[in-house]
Amino acid sequence: MFNIAKVAAPSAALLGVILLIANVEETYDLGIIPYALIVGGICVLMLLALSGNKQQSPLCRIGFHNFIEVGQDSGDMPLYIYRCERCRLEKKVIKAI
Numbered sequence: 042m043f044n045i046a047k048v049a050a051p052s053a054a055l056l057g058v059i060l061l062i063a064n065v066e067e068t069y070d071l072g073i074i075p076y077a078l079i080v081g082g083i084c085v086l087m088l089l090a091l092s093g094n095k096q097q098s099p100l101c102r103i104g105f106h107n108f109i110e111v112g113q114d115s116g117d118m119p120l121y122i123y124r125c126e127r128c129r130l131e132k133k134v135i136k137a138i
């Protein structure tokens with residue numbers, strides 16, 4: 042259930058942004074559907090972050106705290122270590138680029 046929502050929520054938000062950028066309402070009357078997709082997708086993402094992560098601060102779980110890059114993990118995967126400026130929480134991130 043959570044795995045489906047983790048894919049569906051950002052996809053819905055992205056679809057809403059694409060519908061807005063592509064000016065689809067000139068052809069079809071969509072009303073508030075693109076805005077509802079964006080807001081709904083972001084709200085579901087926040088709820089997932091609050092329910093899934095076991096970090097201390099709710100603001101950190103949602104993603105309101107700044108993370109700074111503090112180092113690189115040695116290993117096969119290019120893992121970068123990020124630390125929260127407020128909670129001092131560290132997490133390892135894979136950079137695609």
Ligand SMILES: [Zn+2]
Pocket residue numbers: 098100101106125126127128129130
């Ligand atoms: Zn934090």
